[in-house]
Amino acid sequence: TSTVNTLRLPTDQRGSQYAIQLEVPAELRRPGEPYAATIPGFFAPMRPGENAGHFMVRGAEYDWAFKERGKAENRKELLAYVRRVAPGIFSWLPLGYRVYRNVERIVRAEMDAAGFQEVHFPALLPREPYEATNRWTEYGDNLFRLQDRRKNDMLLGPTHEELFTLMVKGEYSSYKDLPVSLYQIQTKYRDEARPRAGILRGREFVMKDSYSFDVDDAGLQASYDRHRAAYISTFDRLGLRYVIVSAQSGAMGGSASEEFLAPCDSGEDTYVRCSGCDYAANVEAAVRAAV
Numbered sequence: 001t002s003t004v005n006t007l008r009l010p011t012d013q014r015g016s017q018y019a020i021q022l023e024v025p026a027e028l029r030r031p032g033e034p035y036a037a038t039i040p041g042f043f044a045p046m047r048p049g050e051n052a053g054h055f056m057v058r059g060a061e062y063d064w065a066f067k068e069r070g071k072a073e074n075r076k077e078l079l080a081y082v083r084r085v086a087p088g089i090f091s092w093l094p095l096g097y098r099v100y101r102n103v104e105r106i107v108r109a110e111m112d113a114a115g116f117q118e119v120h121f122p123a124l125l126p127r128e129p130y131e132a133t134n135r136w137t138e139y140g141d142n143l144f145r146l147q148d149r150r151k152n153d154m155l156l157g158p159t160h161e162e163l164f165t166l167m168v169k170g171e172y173s174s175y176k177d178l179p180v181s182l183y184q185i186q187t188k189y190r191d192e193a194r195p196r197a198g199i200l201r202g203r204e205f206v207m208k209d210s211y212s213f214d215v216d217d218a219g220l221q222a223s224y225d226r227h228r229a230a231y232i233s234t235f236d237r238l239g240l241r242y243v244i245v246s247a248q249s250g251a252m253g254g255s256a257s258e259e260f261l262a263p264c265d266s267g268e269d270t271y272v273r274c275s276g277c278d279y280a281a282n283v284e285a286a287v288r289a290a291v
Contacts, residue, residue: 059164079275088195088203100206104185107208109231112232116181116210117177121163127153129162144189156189164211179219181226183210231260245271246281 030148081096092100098127108118130136136143144156157163164182170178185208192203198203212223228244240262247259259282261271273280 009081031222058078082199086199088192089206090199102236104206107234108185110181110230110234110237111208111210113233114181114226115182116230118184119164119167120186121157121160123157123165123189125155125157125163129166130155133162135162141188141194146189157186158190160184160186160190160206160209161211164209168213175215178232179212179214179223181212181223183208201268228258236261243271243280244255244272245273246279 055238081099082090082092085091111118128135130139131267139158143158146154146156148154165183168180172178185206187204188207189204192201195202210227212220212227214220214223232244242262245259245261247257261267261269261282269282270283272283
C-alpha cells in the first residue's frame with residue numbers, strides 16, 4: 001500500500017465535509033500526475049471517537065475504518081483498498097486497484113529491464129500435466145479440482161511450472177536457443193485451509209512467477225542471479241523493507257531457495273539471523289554450523 005491517504009478530522013464535529021489528500025510517491029505517479037491530489041468526500045454523521053461508517057467518493061459508497069498513525073498528529077489512514085467477498089477472496093476498490101496496477105507496472109518494468117519475456121497462461125488447466133509431475137496428488141486438498149461437462153478432470157492453477165516447461169518444449173528445439181527466461185503475472189488459486197492476512201494468504205491471488213531454461217549449472221546460476229537482482233531492484237523501487245533469507249523449496253521444487261521477507265509485527269513467518277555474519281534463514285530452513 002504505497003499510496004498514502006491522509007485525513008484531518010476534527011473530533012468535535014458531525015457529518016462534516018472533508019477531503020482526502022492522496023500523496024502519490026514519485027515512482028508510482030502516472031506521467032504528468034501531480035504529487036498530491038484532493039478528492040472531496042463526505043462522511044455520514046459520526047460521533048466523536050467513532051472509527052467506522054460509510055464514505056462517499058464520486059458517487060460511490062464505501063465502508064471505512066480509521067487506523068491511528070500517531071498520537072502527536074490528527075492524521076489517520078483510510079482503509080479503502082479491498083472488500084472481502086468470501087474467506088480468502090477479495091474485491092479491489094478503486095483506490096486499491098490503482099495501487100495494484102502501479103505495483104504490477106513496476107514489477108513488469110523491472111522484469112523487462114532484466115531481459116525476461118512475458119507470457120500468459122490460462123488459470124483453468126487440464127489434469128494431465130500435473131499428473132505427469134505427481135503434483136495432482138502432492139498438492140492434496142490445496143488444489144481446486146473440478147470436472148467439465150464431459151467429466152474430464154480440470155484444476156485451477158496453483159502455479160504453472162508444468163505449463164512453462166511444456167511451452168519451452170514445444171517452441172524451442174535446440175540447446176542453441178538457450179538460455180530462455182519467461183515470466184507471467186497471473187491469478188492463482190489455492191484452497192487454503194485457513195485463509196488469513198487479507199490478500200497475503202488468500203485462496204485467489206496474483207503472482208508474478210518467472211522461470212529460466214539453461215544449458216548447464218553455470219547458466220542456471222547466472223539466471224538465478226539476474227532474477228535476484230531484479231527482485232532487489234523491484235523492492236527497492238517500491239520502498240519496501242525486506243530481508244533475504246534461505247528457505248525451503250516445498251512443492252515448488254528446486255535445489256535451493258531464498259525468500260524476501262518484509263519484517264512486520266503481524267507476520268506469521270519467523271527467521272533467524274547471525275549477528276556475526278550475513279547468514280539469515282527461515283526457521284524451517286535454518287542450519288547449525290558444525291562446532
